[in-house]
Amino acid sequence: MIPYGRQDITQADIDAVVGVLQSDFLTQGPQVPLFEKTVAEHVGARHALAVNSATSALHIACLALGLGPNDWLWTTPITFVASANCGLYCGAQVDFVDIDPRTYNLCPQALERKLITAQAAGRLPKVVVAVHLCGQPCDMAAIHALGQRFGFKIIEDASHAIGGKYKGEFIGSGHFSDITVFSFHPVKIITTAEGGMALTNNPELANKMALLRSHGITRDTAQMTHTPDGPWYYQQVDLGFNYRMTELQAALGVSQMARLDEYVARRHELAARYDALLADLPVVRPWQHPDSYSGLHLYVIRLQLGQIGKTHRQVFDSLRERGIGVNLHYIPVHTQPYYQQMGFKAGDFPEAEHYYAEAISLPMFQTMSEAQQDQVIAALSGTLKL
Numbered sequence: 562m563i564p565y566g567r568q569d570i571t572q573a574d575i576d577a578v579v580g581v582l583q584s585d586f587l588t589q590g591p592q593v594p595l596f597e598k599t600v601a602e603h604v605g606a607r608h609a610l611a612v613n614s615a616t617s618a619l620h621i622a623c624l625a626l627g628l629g630p631n632d633w634l635w636t637t638p639i640t641f642v643a644s645a646n647c648g649l650y651c652g653a654q655v656d657f658v659d660i661d662p663r664t665y666n667l668c669p670q671a672l673e674r675k676l677i678t679a680q681a682a683g684r685l686p687k688v689v690v691a692v693h694l695c696g697q698p699c700d701m702a703a704i705h706a707l708g709q710r711f712g713f714k715i716i717e718d719a720s721h722a723i724g725g726k727y728k729g730e731f732i733g734s735g736h737f738s739d740i741t742v743f744s745f746h747p748v749k750i751i752t753t754a755e756g757g758m759a760l761t762n763n764p765e766l767a768n769k770m771a772l773l774r775s776h777g778i779t780r781d782t783a784q785m786t787h788t789p790d791g792p793w794y795y796q797q798v799d800l801g802f803n804y805r806m807t808e809l810q811a812a813l814g815v816s817q818m819a820r821l822d823e824y825v826a827r828r829h830e831l832a833a834r835y836d837a838l839l840a841d842l843p844v845v846r847p848w849q850h851p852d853s854y855s856g857l858h859l860y861v862i863r864l865q866l867g868q869i870g871k872t873h874r875q876v877f878d879s880l881r882e883r884g885i886g887v888n889l890h891y892i893p894v895h896t897q898p899y900y901q902q903m904g905f906k907a908g909d910f911p912e913a914e915h916y917y918a919e920a921i922s923l924p925m926f927q928t929m930s931e932a933q934q935d936q937v938i939a940a941l942s943g944t945l946k947l
C-alpha cells in the first residue's frame with residue numbers, strides 16, 4: 562500500500578537521536594532550545610516554544626491569549642478536531658465558519674458576515690484559529706484586518722504548513738497573527754515522532770506559554786513573589802501542564818529541519834506532476850492562491866461526481882483495493898457526535914459538507930517516487946474510467 566503520508570528518517574537523524582541517548586540529558590537539556598532557535602530563525606519568529614504535540618501548543622496558545630469560560634473560539638469545520646477542541650479545553654464555546662470553495666480554508670467573507678451578526682448579538686469570538694489546510698495559507702491579511710476591526714486574537718494552526726510561505730514570508734513569521742502552531746507528527750512535513758511548537762513575536766505570550774508548558778513553574782527570580790529560599794527554589798505562579806518535548810525529539814527535529822526546504826520543494830515537484838497527470842480526469846485539482854507557497858502537506862482532489870459513474874465511497878474503496886492508501890481530510894468537525902451534542906447539525910456549513918462529499922487525499926510525501934506516483938495515477942484512471 563502506498564501511504565498518503567510518510568516520514569523520512571536518515572542516518573543523520575538516527576545519529577542525532579542516539580547521540581542524545583548517550584548524553585547527560587534525555588529531557589530539559591540543550592536540544593530543545595536549539596530546536597526552538599532553529600525553527601524560529603528559519604521562519605523569522607522571535608520566540609518559539611517546543612511542546613509534546615500541536616494539540617498541546619494549541620491549548621497553551623489559547624490560554625495565553627486569555628481564552629476562558631464565556632468566551633468563543635471560531636475555526637473552520639474542515640480541520641483535525643484539535644483545532645476546535647483547544648477552545649473546549651479552556652472552557653470556551655466553539656463555533657465554525659464555512660470554507661472558501663476554492664482553497665477549502667476558512668472563508669474571510671463568511672467570517673465577516675458571521676462577525677457582523679455576532680457583534681449585534683454580543684457574542685464576538687475572542688480567538689479565531691485559522692487552519693492552513695494542506696499547507697496552503699489562509700487569506701491572513703483579510704483575517705487580520707477583521708481581527709483589528711472586531712477585536713479578536715488569531716492563532717494560525719500551521720500543522721500542515723511549515724516551510725510554506727504567505728506573501729513571500731515563511732509561515733510562522735507571525736505578521737498577521739498572535740501565535741502560530743506547527744505539528745511534528747510523522748505524517749506532517751517534518752517529524753519529531755510526536756511534537757509541536759508555538760511561535761510568537763510577543764514576549765509576554767512567549768513567557769506565558771513557557772510557564773504553561775511546564776506546570777506553571779518558574780526559576781526566574783524576576784517572576785517570583787519573593788526572593789528565593791535557596792538555590793533549590795522554584796515557584797508555581799500559574800496552573801500549567803507537563804507539555805514538554807524530550808531531548809530525543811528535539812534532536813530529531815533539528816536534524817529534520819536541515820532538510821525542510823528540500824522537502825517542500827520536492828512536494829512542489831510532485832504536486833506539479835500530479836497537476837499535469839490529472840488534467841484529463843474528472844477531478845478538481847488543488848487551486849493555489851497567488852499569495853501562497855503551500856507547504857503541501859496534502860494533495861487533495863475533488864471528484865466531479867456528475868461525470869463519474871461511481872460514488873465517492875466506491876472510488877475511495879477501489880483506490881484502497883488497488884493499493885493506494887488514500888485518505889480523507891477531514892470529516893467536518895461539526896458533524897462529529899461530540900459536537901452534534903452541542904447542537905451542531907448536518908447542513909450548518911454547506912460548503913464544508915459539499916467538500917467532504919467529494920474530497921480524497923492522494924499520497925504525498927517527500928520520498929515518494931515518480932513510479933509510485935504513476936501507480937496512483939493508473940489506479941485513479943482505472944477507477945474513474947470503468
Ligand SMILES: *Cc1c(COP(=O)(O)O)cnc(C)c1O
Nearest residue numbers: 614615616641643720744746756
Ligand atoms: C495534526 C494536526 C493537529 C494536531 O497535531 P498533533 O501534533 O498530532 O497534536 C492539529 N491541527 C491540524 C490541522 C493537524 O493536521
